[in-house]
Amino acid sequence: MLDGSAAIALGAGTLAALNPCGFALLPAYLSLLVTGEDQPSTAAAMGRALRMTAAMTAGFTAVFAAFGLAVAPFAASAQRHLPWFSLIIGLLLVAAGLWQLSGRSLSFPQLWQRKSGPVTARFGSMFGFGVAYALASLTCTIAPFLAVVVSAFRADDVIGGLILFGLYAAGMGLVVGVAAMAFALAQGSIVSRARRWGAVVPTVGAILLVVVGAYVAYYGLWEIRVLRGSVTTDPVIDAALGVQQWLANTVTSVGALGFAAILLVLLVVSLSPGLRNRSRQRSARETHAR
Secondary structure (H helix, E strand, C coil): CHHHHHHHHHHHHHHHCCCCCCCCHHHHHHHHHHCCCCCCCHHHHHHHHHHHHHHHHHHHHHHHHHHHHHHHHHHHHHHHHCHHHHHHHHHHHHHHHHHHHCCCCCCCCCCCCCCCCCHHHCHHHHHHHHHHHHHHHHHHHHHHHHHHHHHHHHCCCHHHHHHHHHHHHHHHHHHHHHHHHHHHHCHHHHHHHHHHHCCHHHHHHHHHHHHHHHHHHHHHHHHHHHHCCCCCCCHHHHHHHHHHHHHHHHHHHHHHHHHHHHHHHHHHHHHHHHHHHHHHHHHHHHHHHC
């Protein structure tokens, strides 16, 4: 059973990261990589990107696990209410952006984190972002998830279901991880340029939150209207879906193995400077010992 379903689950996971409902949240997620005053080394930035990706993927998949197990029997009736999640998440993001635009700072809960630190260092904050991403994405992604993953559990194939669930999560994490690590590689120049603008940077980030939140809320409202039969097309949604479709096609053409290869290359690039420095230090110590 897993021969064909494994590839489908992995592919569905990669596309889940760029689904029409929640793909607008990805730029907001990447912007968190430059949050804070620190400008870490390349290796440290890449490590932070990996931790962020792991936490976000955990939050994303936790929602799908809970939804799949608890709501799967009522999926048909529950799906009509899912757009409300997108609407609520979008309005919360708009409120957060407006809060920052008013000159106030936005604090995040420090779940599972004893010491204070930048938001990108907090597992709980990134886990919560993954939860929000998943809730906003449920309408567009729950159907393939139920068809591919939950169907295995329904067939009493627990091991197969767990494997498919892991592959689905891995596919989502691969796409987000490659985007985050590529962004982290460029973080040094991004932060340097951002600091030249000084106080403008928080304003730009707040505006990004408002724009992203407004789109997510608008998409949720559009879905509600579609389900009620009052509207079918919308120029804003059509334009955004054109961008999303191009991104999805790109992800499909690269494939999960392609993203895994890119991730490996990015890891090697991030570790190379540290390895070269250690080699030089070792050579210097040997030369000094002689």
